[in-house]
Amino acid sequence: MRVTVIGTGYLGATHAACMAELGAEVLGVDIDPDRITALSEARVPFYEPGLDEMIRRHVGSGRLSFTTSLRRAAEFGDVHFLCVGTPQRPDSGSADLSYLFSAVDGLAPYLRRTSLIIGKSTVPVGTAARLTERLRRQCGPDVPVEVAWNPEFLQEGTAVENTLDPDRLVFGVSSDFAEQVLRDLYADLIARGVPVVVTDIPTSELIKSSANAFLATKVSFINAVAEVCEAAGADVRKLAEALSLDPRIGHTYLRPGIGFGGGCLPKDLRALRARADELGVGHALRFLGEVDEINLRARERVIELAREECGGSLAGRRVCVLGAAFKPNSDDIRDSPALAVAAALRDLGSEVSVYDPKAADNARKQFPDLDYALSAADAAQGAAVVLHLTEWAEFGELDPAAIGEVVAERRIIDGRNTLDGDRWRAAGWRYRALGRNVPQRLPARLLPSRQPAA
Ligand SMILES: NC(=O)c1ccc[n+]([C@@H]2O[C@H](COP(=O)([O-])OP(=O)(O)OC[C@H]3O[C@@H](n4cnc5c(N)ncnc54)[C@H](O)[C@@H]3O)[C@@H](O)[C@H]2O)c1
Numbered sequence: 001m002r003v004t005v006i007g008t009g010y011l012g013a014t015h016a017a018c019m020a021e022l023g024a025e026v027l028g029v030d031i032d033p034d035r036i037t038a039l040s041e042a043r044v045p046f047y048e049p050g051l052d053e054m055i056r057r058h059v060g061s062g063r064l065s066f067t068t069s070l071r072r073a074a075e076f077g078d079v080h081f082l083c084v085g086t087p088q089r090p091d092s093g094s095a096d097l098s099y100l101f102s103a104v105d106g107l108a109p110y111l112r113r114t115s116l117i118i119g120k121s122t123v124p125v126g127t128a129a130r131l132t133e134r135l136r137r138q139c140g141p142d143v144p145v146e147v148a149w150n151p152e153f154l155q156e157g158t159a160v161e162n163t164l165d166p167d168r169l170v171f172g173v174s175s176d177f178a179e180q181v182l183r184d185l186y187a188d189l190i191a192r193g194v195p196v197v198v199t200d201i202p203t204s205e206l207i208k209s210s211a212n213a214f215l216a217t218k219v220s221f222i223n224a225v226a227e228v229c230e231a232a233g234a235d236v237r238k239l240a241e242a243l244s245l246d247p248r249i250g251h252t253y254l255r256p257g258i259g260f261g262g263g264c265l266p267k268d269l270r271a272l273r274a275r276a277d278e279l280g281v282g283h284a285l286r287f288l289g290e291v292d293e294i295n296l297r298a299r300e301r302v303i304e305l306a307r308e309e310c311g312g313s314l315a316g317r318r319v320c321v322l323g324a325a326f327k328p329n330s331d332d333i334r335d336s337p338a339l340a341v342a343a344a345l346r347d348l349g350s351e352v353s354v355y356d357p358k359a360a361d362n363a364r365k366q367f368p369d370l371d372y373a374l375s376a377a378d379a380a381q382g383a384a385v386v387l388h389l390t391e392w393a394e395f396g397e398l399d400p401a402a403i404g405e406v407v408a409e410r411r412i413i414d415g416r417n418t419l420d421g422d423r424w425r426a427a428g429w430r431y432r433a434l435g436r437n438v439p440q441r442l443p444a445r446l447l448p449s450r451q452p453a454a
């Protein structure tokens with residue numbers, strides 16, 4: 001089958017490559033000419049493990065190509081995936097649908113045959129109906145155009161494997177024809193036993209928004225409990241470990257720390273709330289406002305902890321920030337908790353040096369006045385405190401003794417709760433982590449003797 005993928009960012013480029021992998025002939029379309037030039041030369045303009053190799057292979061075989069022309073897209077095939085951005089509007093929590101509208105408005109005049117437009121972008125419930133109305137108005141009665149929704153659940157950092165081995169496929173359809181096209185496109189995955197949920201379009205739109213809101217709620221739940229742990233002298237990491245052993249709770253999205261960021265969870269949470277408000281049921285999801293607040297508070301808590309450790313003020317002190325991406329194995333810095341903390345510290349008068357293995361170039365564009373180091377050790381030079389804010393595997397392998405040689409003070413704050421605190425303490429560091437205000441165990445030699453005093 002010949003399909004186009006409109007929007008070739010983190011979602012669209014991955015989807016285009018994976019559709020080619022699943023046997024389709026694919027044309028990727030984007031309004032960004034630099035992006036299209038890069039992809040046409042099989043260069044992926046962002047970091048996503050495994051994607052370059054797949055794009056190289058399929059561009060090389062001619063099964064995957066790219067264009068900026070929606071006219072070419074309409075000529076290429078009759079199935080069009082929509083993967084453009086749906087960011088948060090700057091003035092409210094609701095989703096900005098203008099990229100979707102301009103994509104369908106750009107495509108509609110060139111559609112000549114029966115066409116299926118399959119939305120993959122994350123949208124407020126009711127968006128597909130608006131797109132259908134818009135398309136039908138522009139295409140007229142002679143060109144039957146149908147919209148379906150096939151929300152995407154991939155995670156950045158594991159996008160390729162998530163697309164080729166998803167937990168489930170959701171088909172929001174209003175006809176047997178649309179369902180059959182989707183079944184044909186994903187035939188290999190369905191044959192391998194991937195569950196398919198076929199439903200109406202509004203339900204499919206809401207499934208995606210609810211999934212992200214639920215994941216965000218889990219993260220904020222554990223971070224709220226982390227605040228209680230801090231006040232009570234308890235250990236949220238142990239607590240989460242124990243909760244996870246209950247299969248009803250599960251072990252995912254319970255990692256405490258500076259909270260969720262990225263181009264999805266924060267904005268999707270707010271967009272869902274805004275849409276519920278529009279539908280007159282805002283009260284039902286009011287708690288999501290609290291989920292958001294807890295999340296943003298975690299960023300402040302890490303700054304407070306750093307300030308406390310540094311004797312009450314960070315002004316004029318050097319601070320080393322390990323991590324800029326919103327999560328490891330990605331160069332995506334959208335709504336990154338690490339960079340939000342780095343920028344806030346700079347505003348408080350600290351000299352902030354950031355190191356990230358992949359996201360420094362993106363971070364420099366958005367925060368040009370932070371310093372960017374080429375290694376963790378460089379970033380740590382002269383630091384009064386080290387903040388571990390994105391849990392790249394290489395940070396877990398740092399040698400605390402070696403880093404200890406270059407810092408001004410051996411203080412580390414683990415904003416992700418993934419470092420081995422005992423290793424850092426053994427090398428003379430003060431190790432603190434969010435939600436773990438627990439007294440250190442006394443070394444064995446300091447324990448009171450069990451022998452009665454002579
Ligand atoms: N990033 C993810 O992991 C992920 C996963 C699932 C769903 N989503 C959803 O997918 C959508 C895209 O997210 P993303 O992270 O890929 O965003 P992105 O910003 O990386 O990519 C969007 C792309 O769309 C292009 N674009 C904008 N208007 C266009 C138009 N009119 N025609 C053609 N191209 C156009 C942009 O130039 C950009 O390359 C969002 O709705 C997001 O919520 C993202």
Ligand SMILES: O=c1ccn([C@@H]2O[C@H](COP(=O)(O)OP(=O)(O)O[C@H]3O[C@H](CO)[C@@H](O)[C@H](O)[C@H]3O)[C@@H](O)[C@H]2O)c(=O)[nH]1
Pocket residue numbers: 122152153154155156157212215219252253254255256257258259260261262263264265268326327
């Ligand atoms: O226990 C956890 C799990 C995650 N996070 C943070 O939560 C954020 C989001 O993580 P993740 O869900 O892995 O990232 P995304 O790649 O943004 O993926 C989410 O957003 C995508 C876009 O909608 C969806 O497709 C995915 O299913 C959904 O997981 C990151 O900042 C993580 O550091 C935590 O703080 N604690």
